[in-house]
Amino acid sequence: MKLLIVESPGKIKKLQSILPAEWRVAASVGHIRDLPQEAYGLEPPDFRPVYQITPEKKDVVARLRTLAAEADEVYLASDPDREGEAIAWHLKDVLGLSACKRVTYTAITKDDVEAGIAAPRDIDMALVHAQEARRALDRLVGYKVSGPLSRACSESRLSAGRVQSPAVRIVVDREQEIRSFVSTTHYGVELTFDRVENVSEGWNAVWLPREGWLDEDNPYVLDKAVADRVAAVRSLDVLAFEEKEAATAPPAPFTTSSLQQAAGNALKFTPKKTMELAQKLYEAGHITYMRTDSPNLSETAIAEIRAYADAQGLPLPPAPRTWKSKDGAQEAHEAIRPTHIDVEEAGENADEQALYALIRLRALASQLADAVFAVRVARLGADVDGRQAIFEARGRTLVHPGWKQVMAADAADDEDAEPSNSVPLLKEGATAVVQQGTVSTKKTKPKPRYKQTTLIREMERRGIGRPATYAAILDNIIVQKAYLREEKGWLVPTPRGEAIVAAMQPVFSFMNLDFTKRLEDALDDVAGGKTSYADCVGLAYDTLMAELATFREKTAVPCPACGNRDTxxxxxxxxxxxxxxxxxxxxxxxxxxxxxxxxxKEKKEIPLSEFDCLACGSAKLRRIAGTKNGAAYDFFKCSDDNCGATFNAVDGRPVPREEPTLSEFACKQCGKPLAVKPTRKGGIYFSCTGYPKCKQRYWAKDDNSPDYDNPPK
Structure with missing residues (x-):
């Protein structure tokens, strides 16, 4: 048997139908282990990660171990990115695979999968270390800063994030700009012409007051009387006229980021929903891998699209199109496209079908000819108050639709189309007669609030985070943490969102938007083998520790009793x-x-009972009863702290507690013997006898030994 291990269970059915009968496909269901939830898991100077199998993946790991032991060959086919490379390495390490083959493909089709399996390689440890560095930096910021941040803001369960916190800051900064904005009322003029030497009517020209009437210190027309006099002109001279053709190239195929933006604008999908739908389309074999920074298609895909377009009579440019990638783009695989361009509809439901259509038409349009417009631009002038007022009339008419035959507009840009204006053919020196002059009252407006789509665009422009993480980041800061809220689609910071930015921004470098981009560049250097994991994480650690000391000094309140700030x-x-x-x-x-x-607050004194301590005999017992987390407790404790013995309460009287059954195992935390305790379901678990100093517990494995790798939370 040959075993292929993928990430998502949703891929199994499709892959099993592609591969021969001797193949077995199984899924890791994402990562199988991570840094510990109850501890830091990274210690200087080398910051070597301490990994634990996540509790919910114990059964998955056990099943994969069994399958791997039965297999003649094991192929690791996790996703073709840094995260997928790390998952492959974790699988190899946890499953004890001395020999395995790493395979990748960017589409779940017969040709792509077979090509990937035919070209196996070793696991790329540089990519693994880059993923580890990203995870370590995220843990470093979250683990070290979140506690002091919560104390500084006097609110529990606040969290800091290497990428999420700068994202919140972008929205907070924009909100502060809006609050401080002072609107200016100013005026503009538009003229409507009924005829030009009896040739045409119904076209418009707008006044350009910046030409001769305004300067940098006075950028707006503030006097309505001036605008009224300009609007009163009824005859203008044609100063210049230009007629030309302008070509507009199609937009590039989708990257992860542009897909999220376009789906948000055109289909009103959230980034999270877009990625969930794209994942399903990918797993079903309808589209290529949906996490990519590259705007370019493979040579094979371009050839297929051009052949299809030619067969359909669609206009083609002389040569295939390519696009320049943005700085810092990770181009391990091509842009998002349909696996078969001739398939017009795909998807299990209306939402999947709508997203597929968006992806397909974008990929098809990307290889078509330019859209060509006939453009007419006229400059007109008239004398007003002894100065020349310049007007411009601009018209544009589509003459060759090109790519617009299949795609009306670039849905990712969310911009209004240029208005129609039927400017007639004019001659320099001719006279244009004005039918009507209109004065418009305008008010300057602040920049708009961000939407999810425009925040993604801004994060990408600034190099904050990676497109593959944007959906999860926005879900976290809007839904999970409520640092932002949506009002009619616009993002508004909540009071707690503004509070965390105000607390962290003056101190921490990771709140600096340029610093965050430089850190992303450092992660790219790790992936490229230009720097080491330890150097990348160590430098960030040193910076953060110095800033954290400053933050604590500025914000932490010392305990009035013992003076400790950290506790x-x-x-x-x-x-x-x-x-x-x-x-x-x-x-x-x-x-x-x-x-x-x-x-x-004075500690509530529990009165002494009538019973003497059964252990020391020299002190009275206190009866302690109540509830904790919904469970009742009732026991006796010696009033002498040097004794501290406890006893069960039975019918209101103290009864010695049974001695715990000691096991042959020792606590991994402190080395003391482990006691065997019963669970509510009839099983057992292990508890350290060093309680209360050591409170470590362990679940029991199938062979009744402690599971040191997966302690309960």
Missing amino acids: FYHNVNPERGWNYWKCKECNASFEDDGGRPGSR
């Missing part, structure tokens, strides 16, 4: 009615006084 925090939870200060170091609690620690 003293403001515990606010409106749902539970909590609003107090607590120190994890000395366990002191304080009332809140306007966002600062107030008077100390």
